Amino acid sequence: MPFVDPAASTVAGAIVEPVLDWYDERARDLPWRAADRTPWGVLVSEVMLQQTPVVRVEPAWRAWLARWPRPVDLAAASPADVLRAWDRLGYPRRALRLQECARAIVERHGGEVPDDAEALRALPGVGEYTAAAVLAFAFGRRAVVLDTNVRRVLARSVGGEALPSPSQTRGEVARADAVAPHDPARAARWAVASMELGALVCTARSPRCDACPVAAACAWRATGCPPDAHAHRRRTQAWHGTDRQARGRIMALLREAMGPVPAAAVEAVCPDRERRERCLASLVADGLVVSHPASGPDEDPTYALPT
DNA sequence: AACGCGGGGCT
DNA sequence: AGCCCAGCGTT
Known part of the structure; x- marks a missing residue:
């Protein structure tokens, strides 16, 4: 009740x-x-x-x-x-x-x-x-x-x-x-x-x-506008150097591109390999990004917004 | 209940 | 450098 x-x-x-x-x-x-x-x-x-x-x-x-x-x-x-x-x-x-x-x-x-x-x-x-x-x-x-x-x-x-x-x-x-x-x-x-x-x-x-x-x-x-009783609020979510920032940069890159973007371009906006792979995987899982495998041994995979 | 998820503007 | 913003979905 x-x-x-x-x-x-x-x-x-x-x-x-x-x-x-x-x-x-x-x-x-x-x-x-x-x-x-x-x-x-x-x-x-x-x-x-x-x-x-x-x-x-x-x-x-x-x-x-x-x-x-x-x-x-x-x-x-x-x-x-x-x-x-x-x-x-x-x-x-x-x-x-x-x-x-x-x-x-x-x-x-x-x-x-x-x-x-x-x-x-x-x-x-x-x-x-x-x-x-x-x-x-x-x-x-x-x-x-x-x-x-x-x-x-x-x-x-x-x-x-x-x-x-x-x-x-x-x-x-x-x-x-x-x-x-x-x-x-x-x-x-x-x-x-x-x-x-x-x-x-x-x-x-x-x-x-x-x-x-x-x-x-x-x-x-x-009551005289007493201060916040809950004092410590939730911990402020970090931004710089986070996956969220990296995902945002990758999405901005893909939004501005007319077509598929080579892996090297993604690397430029997210140099850290581990973070990059983690973020690309989560973006694909979320349906925000599609990846196309390398077409040949000397080619890079490409990434794009879902069509 | 706690966490992850964008991005910008204000203090 | 925090804090806040007409929250939602997942774990």
Whole structure:
């Protein structure tokens, strides 16, 4: 039985209404929120936004939707083109999953993004968060949309903590469910509004409490903004000299190449032989790279994006 | 529950 | 030099 914060229901009224009003005035004019948005456009935006900031997603999203406006369009594309269009959004496996998702939508749902949680959740690349976001943002349904922004907003305003715990808890889900309005349209609006507040005002680094519509009702403010109780967060993932950096360099090389790339070119961007072999093997296993064996004893193998 | 997975910009 | 970002899939 998940623990429901008894304060949540009483605090909800003092928080939800001001945030909805604030959103009406201050919301960013993002293309996937426009009146002419489609469920597919919303789904594409959510996948792109998985760990990639809005400012980098926006231009890529516009180009992507112009090129592949419907799931059936993306389903028919070459994976190499898909990976090139993904460009430097990061985590290119997401691009392949998005195409698999488009193909699944065509095969299972007649080319239309499904509007029920179970069907969405079964799509490649769609987890708990993305399924809820599509239900709320594309279909106006009530869903518990709990991303990093909303987690932080609720941890502070309701929980009185500086930051949420490193990993999401069942208690947070119960609390978010208790705070969300009952009416579907209002719940959907609360979802996007609370997320926007976390992105623009209730930020991780230096929150702008002077501009916050719920500062007066904020439990964290009420106790003097105590520091993060979880203190040591997760260990920061290294970057320089890692496989992730090497994989990124190899993918950048292959994206920019018109055709297959000789092994020597890969060696130039990843000189360490062991790392290079390990990364190429993992990229092939992930379906991001295909290798062609040497055509002769004096030839090198070549590498390319999957066609 | 913990880990691997890109990449860039900000402090 | 960290830290953060509309997370997901695998182990």
